Amino acid sequence: MKVHVPKKTLAETLAHVERIIPSRSSNPGLSLLRIDTTTEGIELSGSNMDIDIRSRFTADTEGEGSYALPAHVFSQVVRALPGDVVEMEFDDKELDLASDTFATKLQLMAPSSAPELSFPAKLEGGLDAAALVKALTSVRYAAAVADYQAVFRGVKLEFGASTTRAVATDGFRLAYYHVETSSGLEGDVVVPARSVDELARIVTEGEVELGLSEGQLSVHSGPFSLNLKLMEGTFPDYERIIPQTFSVSVTVDAPKLSEAVSRVALMADKTANNRVDLFVKDGSLQITAEGSYGRSQESMDVLQEGTDPEIALAYNAKYLVDALGPVAGDVRLSFSGGGPASSPPSVLADLGDPSYLAMVVPLRTG
């Protein structure tokens, strides 16, 4: 079984597949790459249990065959090849791989040792790839990192009749991004945040096909097919906790505000929620922080609106900076005070892109 393939095609495809496959696993079969040759070309596949991935590309092959070998060693060798073309010859035990002056013989495993994967041939839904990636990457920061109920470590995708929405929350902050087109799918699913990161790297342009089946979201994008395992559990009913009325709001350039908060927060005590204080009055937003090294402050002119003449609230600086991240231009921050014990969540809206909304719960200061 002989195959000829351009090195660039093989290396680029393999890079994505390799990233999914664990380099070490208590289940050694999981670190294998499966290579299937067909009359049209090659399929590379692997899995980390949360994500199954397959990549197909055309190549000059002699027929059908199935093989398996350690993914990371194969990837390292392919990346290092000196020539533009890779010649591979498989037998039952070894892969003979040659490129220019270099040749290697790699031990093969039984293809049955690699995970048994199946990818739906036809998917019923679809979305613009760029819109899907924008939605996912705009909210992903708000997912919890660890030590939380599983569902908080995922991104919810709401497939509606006329919209698609991505939402993430860890209970202290929330973000959603609204795509104004339907995917053709219906229902809500929660995708692990790490799978979202991989999806955003692999899906790049054009149209992405989407399909839902028992416990998984399937994706076709270019040469790649993915099955993303879904999370179980109930996502919180977040709509009802997003405030609709506010006593003060300010409009300000988001990147400038983000920089100022980061700068002031250098003085904040990392063990005390990285606290920064915001004070709004007379069209000025004052940011202050204090800790064992000293105290900092910065003032910015803002467009102030609302019924109250002033407001003072405290936040975890990281949460503010994260929430401002997706906003390239002006942001409107809307606040309500509720006394030192607890204040209602504050809301950030991107004035240049109404699809994005973020919510941050102020720190208790009492």
Place this chain on the structure above:
Amino acid sequence: MKVHVPKKTLAETLAHVERIIPSRSSNPGLSLLRIDTTTEGIELSGSNMDIDIRSRFTADTEGEGSYALPAHVFSQVVRALPGDVVEMEFDDKELDLASDTFATKLQLMAPSSAPELSFPAKLEGGLDAAALVKALTSVRYAAAVADYQAVFRGVKLEFGASTTRAVATDGFRLAYYHVETSSGLEGDVVVPARSVDELARIVTEGEVELGLSEGQLSVHSGPFSLNLKLMEGTFPDYERIIPQTFSVSVTVDAPKLSEAVSRVALMADKTANNRVDLFVKDGSLQITAEGSYGRSQESMDVLQEGTDPEIALAYNAKYLVDALGPVAGDVRLSFSGGGPASSPPSVLADLGDPSYLAMVVPLRTG
């Protein structure tokens, strides 16, 4: 005590000083930056016990004063400043620092809590900075990383009457680089490899002044003054172990050989010295490696010379790749075989730069 200084000057200088000062230390004084203001400008200084560093630059000051504060917090604040100019006002307890819309008050420590440093005013020797850095960076890889006698973890500088030489060895490989000018100093010193790394980063262009005093090498370069603590112990008498005659030598492009060795070595067993085998015969150099994943080989045409028709030797691939690193063009490798139990060291010479020589001890293959 007020000071005005451009942010860029302060941030760039501070970056080097901050890198030396430990961010945490069992001796809290060691993590302090000392700031001295004079009528001409500012001096920033600190130490990690192996390296003392001071940087001087002109600034608009009101007079003399000495202060100390945690280096890393100060550096973070300075890097993040929004304006082009920094205004600093020191009193006994606090530094008021302002830049554009931002202001901070940083707690000051007694200057006596910071290390007491002294830098010689005038140094008797000197070298071209680029030549010194080239010498140091060409040999530094051959210093031992750990678990070896201290002196092997340093770079020896031999200040001779007409030459200056840098040498490093870990007992299994050796490198030297020869600068054909005298520094004006006399004697041999061993500088810790980590101090060499810092020196190479700080010394960039022009002339570097050098001075030797009890236990330290002092350096002036641009705005920086450094004292590098020297290592004690006896450096091995390496000259006598560098072979002068060889049975086979080959000439080949160093970067191409380095790539081929790295590529083939992907199959080598990391737990078995990362072994690659070299076989020279009929003007061809064959590189092979074998391990649990499979075996690889690559052949290169070489200019072969010497008295023996062929030779076979084994090496730690990393040692070969390291030794080839400083060579941009053709390298001559000279070998002698001594049977499987032990072979004399092999020698690499840079045909484009006779200043560099490297030696690698073959692996025992018996």
